[in-house]
Amino acid sequence: MRKEIQIDLLPEHGEDRERILRAISSHLGVQVSDIKGYKILRKSLDARKKPIHYKVLLEAFVQEEPQQDTFEFDYKNVSNQPEVCIIGAGPAGLFAALRFLELGLKPVIFERGKDVKERRRDLANITRHNTVNPDSNYCFGEGGAGTYSDGKLYTRSSKRGDVGRILRQLVLHGADPSILYDAHPHIGTNKLPGIITRIRETILNLGGELHFNSRLTDIEVQGNAIGGIRINGDFRKTDKLVLATGHSARDVFELLQHRGIKIEAKPFALGVRIEHPQALIDQIQYKCDSRGEFLPAASYSLVHQVEGRGVFSFCMCPGGIIAPAMTAPGEIVVNGWSPSKRNNPYANSGMVTSIEQKDFKPFAPFGELAGMAFQRSVEQTCFEAAERDLKAPAQRMGDFIAGKASSTLPENSYLPGTVSRNLNEILPSFVAKRLREGLAAFGKKMKGYHTNEAIVLATESRTSSPVRIPRDKETFMHVEVRGLFPCAEGAGYAGGIVSAAMDGENVANALSKVFYE
Template sequence: MSALLASHSLVMEIIMIVITGIRTGISQGAEAATEKAIAELGVKQNCVKNSYIIKASVDARRRTNISMVYSVGLELTCNEEDAVKAANKPTVTLRSSLQTPLKLGTQKLNSRPVIVGFGPAGMFAGLLLAQNGYQPIILERGSDVDARVKAVEGFWNAAKLDTSTNVQFGEGGAGTFSDGKLTTRINDSHCDYVLRQFVRFGAPHEILYKAKPHVGTDLLRGIVKAIRQEIISLGGDIRFCSKLDNFNISEGRLRSIASGDETLRAQVLVLAVGHSARDTFELLLKKQLAMAVKPFSVGVRIEHLQSDIDQGLFGEFAGHPALGKGEYQLSHRRGDRAVYTFCMCPGGTVVPSASEQNSVVVNGMSEYARDQVNANSALVVSVDSRDFGENPLDAINFQRKLEHAAFVAGGSNYKAPAQTVGDFLKGRTGLNLGKVHPSYSIGTKAANMLDLFPQQITDMMRLGLLVFDSKIKGFAAHDAVLTGVETRTSSPVRILRNEHGESISAEGLYPCGEGAGYAGGIMSAAVDGLRIAESIMQKYAPLG
């Protein structure tokens, strides 16, 4: 994380004691956790200078005895190292925040670095570069977030698709229209920087310690706008409705790029294009950049009543304010294929997410309050080259084929094919609605998912429903609704890069984030953007 402090002239060291595994009742709150942590450490209250909740999570494994589990940070007026030794417990450790600023490179840039894409990867790469004097130019094919919201609502309300500005393309990337989850499985110190920047630009402070932080699509819109304004104030240039149309490589290195009628000299190009930039992938293949197919997943969105999910997870404690809305993440593997839930949106909606004409794509979205009646998540099955071939275009065409089949099955008017779980398990076309009603705004049409997907996928979906029903009662309820198709879970390709983050085919070209095949979700994409920015900063000097 050292590079993340490069824009600060003063590096301060904070030493704290971290006490993990502090367990309280769900009604006791953070104050009780802090008191227990002090008792666990074995010091007097007046020795504590500062205290923090570092992490808070819900343990609902025993639905009759749900508890909160905390990690607490303490700063003392006395010697912290002595206190840790005296406690002599594995749950009590010493943590220092001392970091060394990155040593910036000396090679001169003959042009401003260019970033393609203003989703999480491009945004955080641009932010860090701007904070350190590199004045990036950022190209985003979609519009700014305010115009983007209007375009998206035009599609959702009237089925008028803008192929340049939609759920996939525009300021903030695909994550802007999501639940705004800030969870990740990567263990990287850059995550702390990302979370703190989110708070700095308007996210609630609780994301710094909640085990499953989220900000919701409504708050994300203001946050991405604030980050954009910061980049501009530091000398960056953000150009909306501007797409990478071409680039020139000579003698193994990047020389220039073209966007519309403009040609820009470019020594550094960050490709943070997102997982739906299919025309850009085609351009890269035409230019013979090294790429490979990668596994991804396809399936449907499944909807239940949020109250039923809460009951299935929390039992008699469902609705307790300390627990919030119930969330789940489920998976099952048979052989070398997996079925799992992805991007669960409590109190959310299933949203139309196509970016190409004559296709239907679904995704999930929640606002910060998560106050809609339904819960939804992707129910998806892993696919790989066995299913579509070894060429990156084959993987893209596999997605397109499913999306067009969904368009036709929905009536060729952007309505989505839908089916109740009961009908799906019985193998018959049907949308016999009970208490769960589909939230897809353009409308749905009764279909049979068996007609849309290859059998190996529907077999795994069926298996997943039955297995997951044993974990959350009612998951496979006959009136739960399946809406298709979910195909944009991650990029179908990887743009190959070396240990410095550069394309193995061209010096100066940096594949980055989810679209390049190196991330999955807001947090990991933002972290990859930071790593690429650091790599550029280590090589090149800031602009004069």
């Protein structure tokens, strides 16, 4: 007999098999010896009532042996199969490639950056030597922007694809199986590179190709169809192309505009990154002095409307680090990551407001790239306003809301360093105003959140793409260029690791249908 039941577990008993068996036994009124096993379907922390506990939905097997989960995917050897070129080895490009293996097509990936190991040196150079390699940084390189991230895997786009397929493939390549049932799964920066490496090995072992240091420099269109591409200037004939270059590949957007390939400006979000002591967020969220040994570092999710626009927290990293995520010299961009244990003493989160077309009207001469030009100008203003190295302009939260410069800054996790500046004078005034009002409101919603112990750093600008590459709803092909498949975040069809990976799969399915069915 199989029974789906929900049990409550204290945090200290979350992994305790004996306790779980006893809880099942008392819930179902059966002997512990009759329970042959159980499978956790969902586990979420309920901090609303004391004692804080996990709600665990599980399937219990009584007098019946549990079935082993299988993670078999039908990846085929594609050495002699037709080739499909993919640009970008981020989550979208890699999961498109895995799907092509199942569909019997040979993925050939071109990635401007380096493999995960080599890439690490360039990340160290950003923090130690203030140098940004425009082809290898927190956004570019094997695994894309998702590699040195928090690896949060929850998505609101579950209708856009099969989230379970993405998670199971991550487990197949080394992720902890708990991501399959955790309500807020995450992997952690320390574990992601190993998983990405194993995905690469699957692709290469089955005859696919992955070329590093290989930047798309041109797209040639013949009539209304893809005729070929240039990689580092060298021509390669192809009639089909998956373009999965992410939201930071500004040169790709410029190339599309230059080649007259239709693109559109789209709304995006921009703001700051906020960092509190993790202990303070734990106290607020768990209503206790200290979270102790067993509770995870607490997180939050906040949203407020100001002047009809959203101000919202984004990519919250409990126990995390603020990352320098710029992709070119002369700009400041911040983001966040955390290790699998989320055990750093800080809690950081993006805090952004939506930016719509009317907000970047002064950049209209840039045409479809007006949003991108606005985004770049804010990043460059932050660079100019600090010390023209990679230090971020920063302010205490209370001072930011009050509009006065901070005489000192709190310690924080942003390794290149911070300089005290009045962000109200650096950020576009409408952005600063909305953030001030949003933060003040969050202080009322989450007592203690509005505090001068927190630091605000500018700017968090790479939340989503400021450009859309329009595609047909059915074929996923560009609306004007046959054979061009705009994919995932850079094309404006995904946001986050899982949704980008799902879009990679969807594009692979669509391409196979258009060309091979």
